[in-house]
Amino acid sequence: MIDLRNISVRYRGRGGEVLAVNDVSLHIGEAQIYGIVGASGAGKSSLLRTINLLERPDLGQVLIDGQDITPLKGAALRQQRQKIGMVFQHFNLMHTSTVYDNAAFALRAASKSEEEVCQRVPEILELVGLSDKATAYPSQLSGGQKQRVGIARAIANRPAVLLCDEPTSALDLETAASILDLLREVNQRLRITIVLISHEMAVIKKICSRVAVMEGGKVVEEGDVYDIFASPKHPFTRQLVDHTLNLDLPAHLTEDLQGTLLKITFLGERAENPVLSETTLRFGVSVNILHGRIEYINGRALGLLVALLEDRQTHSPAKVAQAVDYITQNTAQVEVLHG
Amino acid sequence: MASEWLSLFDDLYKAFGETALMVGVSTVFAIIGGLPVGFLLYIADRKLFWDNPLVSSVGSLLVNVIRSVPFVILLVLLLPLTQFVLGTTIGPAAASVPLSVAAIAFYARLVQSALFEVDPGIIEAAQAFGASPARILGIVLFREAMPGFLRGLTITLISLIGYSAMAGIVGGGGVGDLAIRFGYYRYQTNVMLVTVFILIVLVQFVQIAGDRLATYSDRKGS
Numbered sequence: 001m002i003d004l005r006n007i008s009v010r011y012r013g014r015g016g017e018v019l020a021v022n023d024v025s026l027h028i029g030e031a032q033i034y035g036i037v038g039a040s041g042a043g044k045s046s047l048l049r050t051i052n053l054l055e056r057p058d059l060g061q062v063l064i065d066g067q068d069i070t071p072l073k074g075a076a077l078r079q080q081r082q083k084i085g086m087v088f089q090h091f092n093l094m095h096t097s098t099v100y101d102n103a104a105f106a107l108r109a110a111s112k113s114e115e116e117v118c119q120r121v122p123e124i125l126e127l128v129g130l131s132d133k134a135t136a137y138p139s140q141l142s143g144g145q146k147q148r149v150g151i152a153r154a155i156a157n158r159p160a161v162l163l164c165d166e167p168t169s170a171l172d173l174e175t176a177a178s179i180l181d182l183l184r185e186v187n188q189r190l191r192i193t194i195v196l197i198s199h200e201m202a203v204i205k206k207i208c209s210r211v212a213v214m215e216g217g218k219v220v221e222e223g224d225v226y227d228i229f230a231s232p233k234h235p236f237t238r239q240l241v242d243h244t245l246n247l248d249l250p251a252h253l254t255e256d257l258q259g260t261l262l263k264i265t266f267l268g269e270r271a272e273n274p275v276l277s278e279t280t281l282r283f284g285v286s287v288n289i290l291h292g293r294i295e296y297i298n299g300r301a302l303g304l305l306v307a308l309l310e311d312r313q314t315h316s317p318a319k320v321a322q323a324v325d326y327i328t329q330n331t332a333q334v335e336v337l338h339g
Numbered sequence: 340m341a342s343e344w345l346s347l348f349d350d351l352y353k354a355f356g357e358t359a360l361m362v363g364v365s366t367v368f369a370i371i372g373g374l375p376v377g378f379l380l381y382i383a384d385r386k387l388f389w390d391n392p393l394v395s396s397v398g399s400l401l402v403n404v405i406r407s408v409p410f411v412i413l414l415v416l417l418l419p420l421t422q423f424v425l426g427t428t429i430g431p432a433a434a435s436v437p438l439s440v441a442a443i444a445f446y447a448r449l450v451q452s453a454l455f456e457v458d459p460g461i462i463e464a465a466q467a468f469g470a471s472p473a474r475i476l477g478i479v480l481f482r483e484a485m486p487g488f489l490r491g492l493t494i495t496l497i498s499l500i501g502y503s504a505m506a507g508i509v510g511g512g513g514v515g516d517l518a519i520r521f522g523y524y525r526y527q528t529n530v531m532l533v534t535v536f537i538l539i540v541l542v543q544f545v546q547i548a549g550d551r552l553a554t555y556s557d558r559k560g561s
Contacts, residue, residue, distance in 0.1 A: 052467055075471075078471060079469060080469070081467060092460035093464075094482065095558050096558050097482065105468060105470075109469050109474060137558040139558055
């Protein structure tokens with residue numbers, strides 16, 4: 001669907017040249033929700049903007065359905081952009097226009113007839129749940145409602161691709177969740193390919209199927225969201241995932257730990273085996289669970305436990321080591337945090 | 340005493356007509372000249388679809404030159420132009436020529452700054468949806484900057500009322516001229532006070548009407 005080939009974007013500032021995007025290649029499949037995550041300044045916004053050429057790459061090509069759009073200019077470029085919707089962090093609605101006129105913007109920009117506009121706009125306002133706000137002005141709406149207008153405007157002209165630039169970063173948690181639900185609904189009902197950037201891994205986890213992790217203008221890791229969460233490889237990805245899954249222990253627990261502290265990851269069906277109770281029975285060690293959670297990502301379970309293993313009777317390190325081996329063999333991943 | 344007030348009323352009536360003519364004509368020129376020049380300065384300066392450093396800097400310099408010349412001196416400097424355009428340099432119509440030139444430069448700058456106040460994100464969104472330059476200029480920028488245009492026009496009108504008072508120097512007449520001739524040269528302080536009072540009321544009226552219009556067109560606060 002979308003192929004980014006060796007994209008580089010340079011900015012020429014006072015402090016010399018900055019390479020915002022450094023030789024990035026990505027493939028985004030049809031009807032996917034594809035996430036790009038990274039800290040601010042990682043180049044994700046610049047990369048996203050190359051897809052509709054709001055940002056012209058200095059090097060590389062953008063292919064949409066096999067067609068190289070990078071050389072497009074003028075009217076041809078505008079026609080291409082009419083097939084790509086965009087949703088913005090700060091909504092970017094016209095203050096002086098009603099919800100109806102804002103939602104109609106893309107249709108009118110594409111020179112659709114007023115008849116078509118009259119038919120399509122109520123339809124699309126219904127889809128985003130704002131039928132009763134057609135005559136309101138943006139200043140009369142809440143943040144979540146403004147973003148709904150933004151989404152209505154972006155999908156009104158039936159685009160094949162929807163670019164989302166931090167769509168929930170200006171919203172509170174609950175509103176953000178409802179906007180993400182709406183984006184997922186748009187993706188499923190209209191089969192629109194969505195490319196979404198965010199600095200929050202939690203947003204990616206909620207709706208994306210694949211993700212690219214960017215740092216310093218480069219994609220450092222790319223893959224299925226579940227796999228990235230289950231076994232992040234790059235240190236930056238690991239940091240992002242750890243931050244999202246948040247298995248931090250209170251300080252007084254970690255200060256004088258007796259025994260071996262493990263972080264155990266369970267994946268899919270394996271999460272159903274009673275590995276820990278089996279360990280207690282076989283090796284006679286005590287297992288004390290200090291932290292744990294199960295995440296469902298794209299419908300698949302990802303279990304995480306932080307457990308303390310101790311041989312309280314004989315204080316034999318050998319038994320604990322055997323127990324750790326046993327757990328390692330029977331679960332997806334074991335990381336020794338302490339001991 | 341009564342006849343004195345009556346003749347003052349006649350003079351005032353005439354002076355008002357002259358002020359209205361000068362301010363009216365120059366305001367019309369401020370709109371039809373200042374709007375395009377303001378748009379031109381904005382487009383030439385911003386990287387949208389027609390950035391042009393030469394037009395931007397030359398245009399900006401020209402506007403600044405006109406704005407930095409004190410109006411009394413501009414009046415005199417433009418006498419040849421007035422003579423060329425109207426064939427005379429006397430009367431309110433003649434005074435309207437330099438007033439219009441000053442008004443265009445003044446309003447163009449205010450139009451440009453109102454355009455700069457438009458959230459660039461809104462323009463980016465319009466570009467992202469493939470809107471044509473004509474649509475971005477004529478609909479997006481024009482509508483979004485409208486409250487700023489109206490506030491700018493209010494300021495321009497009030498400045499023009501002030502400038503028109505100086506136009507008496509070239510025989511332009513008007514309320515200001517009346518105040519100087521009777522109130523200052525003939526020591527008729529009451530005439531001076533009446534005209535000043537009327538000017539204050541006029542300016543207040545323009546300001547309030549302008550603010551109302553701008554607030555109405557600006558949906559941000561409503």
